[in-house]
Amino acid sequence: MNQFVTEWNTWRDSRNSALAKPFGWLSVVGLHWLDQESTWPEAPGTFTVEDGWVTIALEPGIKAGPAAETFDLMSESQTDATTASTGVTAPSTSAARATSPSVPSDTSTLPTVSDRADQETAPARPQVRVEDNGFSARLPEGGSLSWFTVGSVLYELIDRGGRLGVRVRDSKSPLLGKFFEVPAFDPDPDFVFLGRFTRFDPFKTFTIETAQEDLQLQTQAAGIVTFETKQGEVSLLATGCPKTGLQLDFHDSTNGKTTPAWRTLDLGVPNQDGSLVIDFNRAVNYPFAFTAFATCPAPIEGNVVPFEVTAGERRPPFFYSEAGINVPFLFYVWWDEDSAEVTRPWYSRFGLDITILNPAHDDGRVSLVGFDGIAMSGGDLSVLGRKARSRLIDIATEALTSRIPVIGLGAYSEFVIQAQRELRHQQGYDDGIESEYEASEGRLLIVMNNELDPQQAGFDIVHTDASGLIYVEMPFDIPLESDLTEVEEFQAALEADRPITSWQEFDYRMVALIRGHR
Structure with missing residues (x-):
């Protein structure tokens, strides 16, 4: 029991540290969906969309620089050009944003998994260009790009269900300044279950709701996770990929009271026989529990745990919306x-x-x-x-x-x-x-x-x-x-x-x- 609690405390410390990063989810202060031409009062310039490319034309006097991810993509493009001319292959660098496994993204898993059950493909990567007075970028379906920065503000380009948007992250966000920790239930071994994963062949596609009322996405279920409880056998659909890690998005009867509308659980990679551990003590809140500007995927319809999951993270007390911090x-x-x-x-x-x-x-x-x-x-x-x-x-x-x-x-x-x-x-x-x-x-x-x-x-x-x-x-x-x-x-x-x-x-x-x- 002591080891169980110690490991849970270590995991929780890691989770809180990951959330407290300067441009993490607690820094999100805005989301603006783009039309053919878009701007807003605090925008650094005008955004235009043409042939899938989004371009920002900066206002006079605005000083902006590429974010780290954009800089890596630009460097990779230069390396690819050198490789083409010399025939020498340079070490590959990932263009995808590094994300701690303890901080779930707010995207659907559809773009990362192929329709064939015997083949997983790497997601397509963003493309970037530097313009005379700004930057341009093009995203794959469902993609995100930490694009450019202006002072303490990072502008992130996102594609959600074919809609393009700019999400604003501010390292001086009041929510980030007030953050101490995410409240959680006390660790309880009764919420740890031994389950079995049965893979779909091929994966099954579902339409799901999101944290944005006017946005639906497609996601794929990799298979069914089944486990025995005091209330009987429970079967839920898992997303993600068996080779890189499964994810369980779920509802339960604590939602809307002590927890947000839904939560998610990282299941890891199942064993060869399909067995895995389901530890609800490590259930976490999606970003929508902290900010109104997240597009988090809701659970597939029917993914409901038939008992109160009084384990894992609780509903956080602080929330940021257009009205500011709550x-x-x-x-x-x-x-x-x-x-x-x-x-x-x-x-x-x-x-x-x-x-x-x-x-x-x-x-x-x-x-x-x-x-x-x-x-x-x-x-x-x-x-x-x-x-x-x-x-x-x-x-x-x-x-x-x-x-x-x-x-x-x-x-x-x-x-x-x-x-x-x-x-x-x-x-x-x-x-x-x-x-x-x-x-x-x-x-x-x-x-x-x-x-x-x-x-x-x-x-x-x-x-x-x-x-x-x-x-x-x-x-x-x-x-x-x-x-x-x-x-x-x-x-x-x-x-x-x-x-x-x-x-x-x-x-x-x-x-x-x-x-x-x-």
């Missing part, structure tokens, strides 16, 4: 499901990236590293067992100790209060609080630490206790949804200090409070 927030909640279905979409619309957990069911340890706040909300404590209550107190204590905003709503405000009392006692304080504040009849109690100033979001403070906790109340008998429809209307109501007349307006004010703290 505001990650952890929310333990137990209200009725009808209300939850209505309210969940509000958070992202108002600018909060919520990870929602059920305090009674989601019993895994969640690190607060990376979260900008935590809330716990519920109207009935009877549904919680002793372990669930203790867990919520521990989480509230960690947030209070780390000076992270923490909010307790309804009956769950008790956990924030108890955590603060125990923490203050451990620190040697005697606040002399003999009785706790109770909400007025028909009103919801909201308790928060003094990292927040609720008055900035239009809330009236009804009580502040000697330990530093702040108390706010809201009437229960207000409608769920607001008559306001646009975010600008909610903001105008806040700025005008209008009364809160719906729970939707309440949620907007709470989001504004968290964002203001950040």
Whole structure:
């Protein structure tokens, strides 16, 4: 067991180091699909597409240089020309970008595998040219090229399903600057299985979805991976190549809660008899879990593990989109499901990236590293067992100790209060609080630490206790949804200090409070 954990920790350190590279996936800050002629406000020039070649004409005063991969291709072209004239063959250099096996790409595997099962072919390579005022490049189907750099920014040319695009990577990305590690479940040997790979002859082609809603790709399944579990036999389709390494993209029931919409697992090369090890502790997030500008392939339809895979990487707290870096927030909640279905979409619309957990069911340890706040909300404590209550107190204590905003709503405000009392006692304080504040009849109690100033979001403070906790109340008998429809209307109501007349307006004010703290 010690060796198992040690090897997993070494693997995880390697994974985090690979992600932290200056032009890795955490540096991606934009994606622009190209028309015949394209530019955008921050573009270094104008991009044109003609006969498959993409050319960048740089704006006056812009200084750009070829990226390392482009420089290697240019050097290789010169070597090929020398070889043709002298007849001497130089050592080959790979034009494909070196990618750590622990950092999955966001491409489909179709271009790298031939249709014949007894023959694998190397992928075609990009072509590059230097122009008088820029650069030109042509990609193979599904290809990518680290093309040129301007200051701290790298421009990457991509082909996805025949669509050409420019992806922007910035070594000074705010996401890269905030990165510490990818959260993960604790290593668990129960999620290691001995499986068997059965190869397709020929490989089978499938159409798959991607992380971009308007983009579909083709991928090839190399065969079926089968393994026995407590829930019975599981069979999933594997992509990649048996001679160089198989890959398993999969869904499971943790997706959308503690993990992203799907994850991937490197299976390595199967043994001669087809046997291989399937270790879900090494399941990782695709780049789309970190950035909105990835084109990651989704699993082939039906590739669903029929049990919760509480192993491998969790959903990362930080995410970069057109709105910039997100505001990650952890929310333990137990209200009725009808209300939850209505309210969940509000958070992202108002600018909060919520990870929602059920305090009674989601019993895994969640690190607060990376979260900008935590809330716990519920109207009935009877549904919680002793372990669930203790867990919520521990989480509230960690947030209070780390000076992270923490909010307790309804009956769950008790956990924030108890955590603060125990923490203050451990620190040697005697606040002399003999009785706790109770909400007025028909009103919801909201308790928060003094990292927040609720008055900035239009809330009236009804009580502040000697330990530093702040108390706010809201009437229960207000409608769920607001008559306001646009975010600008909610903001105008806040700025005008209008009364809160719906729970939707309440949620907007709470989001504004968290964002203001950040």
